[in-house]
Amino acid sequence: MEQFELQKIVEEVSLEYFNKPFRHKATFNNRLRTTGGRYLLRSHNIELNPKYYQERGIDELVGIIKHELCHYHLHLEGRGYQHRDRDFRELLKEVDAPRFCKPLDSVKKRRITKQYLYTCKSCGLGYVRKRRVDTNRYVCGKCSGKLVEVK
Structure with a gap:
C-alpha cells in the first residue's frame, strides 16, 4: 500500500465513523514493533505499523486507524x-x-522462553525458573537441601 492510499483510507474512516475531517498526515512506520500505531501529540500525525496490514489485512488496519483517530x-x-x-x-x-x-504471529514466535527445572536432592521439591540458578550458591527453600537441574 502506498502513502497516498493510506492517507485516503484514514481520511475516509475519519469522516465515516467520526463525522470529522482528518487534517494531518498518516504514515507507515517500519520501526514500530510492539504496537499497531501511535498518535503523535505535537504534530497530530498518526503512524501505523505496516506489519499489521501485511499479516492481518485491511480490517485489522482499519481497527487500528479507528483507535488512533479516537x-x-x-x-x-x-x-x-x-x-x-x-x-x-x-x-x-x-x-x-x-x-x-x-499480537502479530511473527512476534508471538519470538516470545517462547526456555524454562529450567530444578529438584531438591533431599525432599524432592521441584522448582521451575525462567532464569538459570547457580546450584552451588542456592539451596532448597523448604529443607536447605542441594538443588539439581533436571535435563
Missing part, C-alpha cells in the same frame, strides 16, 4: 484522550474500535 479527535477537542480516560473508552465503544491490537 486519540486524535479527543485530543484536538481538549477531552480525555488517554487509554485510562472515560471519554476515550466511550468513544472506542461508540465507533467499535479495539482497545488493544492482537
